[in-house]
Amino acid sequence: DIGDIVRGRDLYRGYDDEEKKQRDKLEKNLKEIFAKIHGGLDEEGKDHYKDKNGGNFFKLREDWWTANRHTVWKALTCDNRLGGYSYFRQTACAGKTPTQGYCRCDGDEPKADKQNVDPPTYFDYVPQYLR
Template identity: 35%
Template sequence: DIIRGKDLHLRHEPGIQHLEKRLERMFENIQNKNEKLKDLPLDEVREYWWELNRDQVWKAITCDATMKDISSKNIRDAKMILFHYNCGHHNDKAQTYLDYVPQYLRW
């Protein structure tokens, strides 16, 4: 969401403007080094980069979790704990639908 410029929560964080400016500079550099991106608006350059790199980002997020890697989560005040093997990631492919589901529906 941050890379794609769609994070809902960071808008209210104190450092977001600084982060956003750094991301803009980064994507401007990518745009300037790639001839076919020169005429695209910056938000489309971000989407282009995301499509090319999402699988690598997914691997970095999941840290190549194995079956023995378990994540758990308390559900509000209940004592229920959910366990997810492979840290909840059952294959090495990025879950393509998650980054297009509105952020508030994923949590």
């Protein structure tokens, strides 16, 4: 899943050589992105996220995902460019109803921000091998 890929923990490496090449390319790009993020940190941040694992920046990736998971999930579930993809929208509200209006459940609106009615991120807490 997206969170596992960002954090560098994805168990799925692909079935064929072409898919494995795509995964390797994605991982290389993520390493470059997080190297740039690391380069933009102050000295304390650079020291905290110092990479001892060949440019993977696992701690930085983990913290970035924790800070941005809701924004990423909203983009995945609410963006109009994904309008034809019904899985998240159709099952987002506890599997009972699709998201409505503002891509939220139970009639929530952006300024109201009712608790626990935004598109769910609970998929991210289930270990990948159980999904």
